[in-house]
Amino acid sequence: MAPLEPWEKVLVDAGKFLPTDHGQIACMECHGGVQASEKEAAHVGLIVSPSSEPEKYCGGECHSEQVATYPFALHSTQQGYWTALEARGGSHPALNEMFGNHCATCHTTCGECHVSQPKNVGGGLFTGHVFETTPPMTRSCTACHGSRVGNEFLGKNEGIPGDVHFREARMNCVKCHEGEDMHGTATDAMTAEVNRFAGTESPKCVDCHEEAAPNGDDNPMHQVHGDTLSCQVCHSVTYTSCDGCHVAVSETSGNPFFETDATYQTFLIGRNPIQSEERPYAFVPVRHTPVTTDAYEYYGENLLPNFNAVPTWVYSTPHNIQKNTAQNISCETCHNGDASIFLTADKVKPEEMEANLSVIVESLPPMLTLEQTLNAPGTPASHLEHISNSCTACHTEGIRNAPISPEDHMAYKDRNCSGCHKLQK
Amino acid sequence: MKLKPIGLLIAGACLIAACATIKVESSTGTEQPLATEAVLASTPEADKCLACHTDKQRLIDTAKPVEIAEAESKGIG
Secondary structure, three states, X not given: OOOOOHHHHHOOOHHHHOOOOHHHOOHHHHHEOOOOOXXXXXXXXXXXXXXXXXXXXXXXXXXXXXXXXXHHOHHHHOHHHHHHHHHHHOOOHHHHHHHHHHHHHHOOOOHHHHOEOOHHHOOOEOOOXXXXXXXXXXXXXXXXXXXXXXXXHHOOOOXXXXXXXXXXXXXXXXXXXXXXXXXXXXXXXXXXOOOOOOOOOOOOHHHHOHHXXXXXXXXXXXXHHOOOEOHHHHHOOOEEEEEEEEEEEOOOOOOEEEEEEEEEEEOOEEEOOOOOOOOOOOEEEEEEOOOOOOOOHHHOOOOOOOHHHOOOEEEOOOOOOOOOOOOOXXXXXXXXXXXXXXXXXXXXXXXXXXXXXXXXXXXXXXXXOHHHHHOOOOOEHHHOOOOOOOHXXXXXXXXXXXXXXXXXXXXXXXXXXXXXOOEOO | OOOHHHHHHHHHHHHHHHHHOOOOEOOOOOXXXXXXXXXXXXXXXXXXXXXXXXXXXXXXXXXXOOOOOOOOOEOOO
């Protein structure tokens, strides 16, 4: 995202802003300051970001519902960071200092989603001070969530398609992540979420794709694996992982900075480290977080004494969903004894082994026998005489793109054969 | 037709009442601002904040020069 010129950041579009509800409020009601012609005099007592105090400036009669919960929402509390930090490091003043320098910039005010770009990326009004009910995706959401989620969703990683929800339907973030997800639901710290994967799974793929829920359709993969694999196991593609982030404060500029050792593309299925009633999946895609034992060494020695308390390969929901993927092309992609797409111990650094014991896949999915293949619920009865135990022996491009589909099937939209070819009993 | 004088009287009374609401004086004798004047008060010409912040050239002239700091972070955050 190109940075805005200084004047662009504060230029008010009177034609667009003044007719709006917020345009009816005098500037000084929210921004303080003084009525003066000179800039310095006018800016005495200026409140640059009124929504830093949402109770004072955003609540009242207008947005009391959102203001009641937002102080306890993750975008405000950044509790997701704290939960991982405290689990590995406990409570240490040096960690508070580190957090203030490197993490706190991600704290988000109401205005940083609805009026201007986040200050983390330089700020600047979206549309001449017009309050946007729906934050503009690339100037708000992916301005912060860009390097992983944004790049994946928008297809910015070379050779890897963007998310089908964006490519095909031009859906933006808020189509799935509704206001309640952003503004939170808790009204006190005790019930506030500890991270984004805590509590109810929201959004949930099956909220829209009801047919994909277990027992919801005839797709054999949904029937067999619907409650043991998260949707992303079969429907996401390669995503970004990072290694070795270290933070420090520059001796020359005095500014905080970070440095990551490596960024690379992965697709690895691991065991679900946070299995719960809400997220019952046994297996999920896992992404490597860049934390290391000495990540905060600049601020003190051994600040993460409980490093192994949390996996470094974490539950992940890659935002590059595809209907057809390399792993859902056939049963044998996983049931063939090949460990390449599973997080097995050999892919974990020795110093992180203990931290990842709950995630590492110890035994691969069983190989399929000919009998199992022929009796699989999705095998058409007409295939009984076939002798290969591999669908792809004939369907070289996968069963979804079966090259031997008869010509009179060209008009069929559902490429899953078993949708019409009733299942063998 | 018999009601015509009464109708004229009612119309006349309404006209007088209507004229009376056109000009409302306060206890100090000054005119209360009309609603339209309140709206005008927040136009760029009347509000010094907006006068500046809707004037691109003025913002360019008064903006602090940008100090381009060398990026010291490496990798993706």
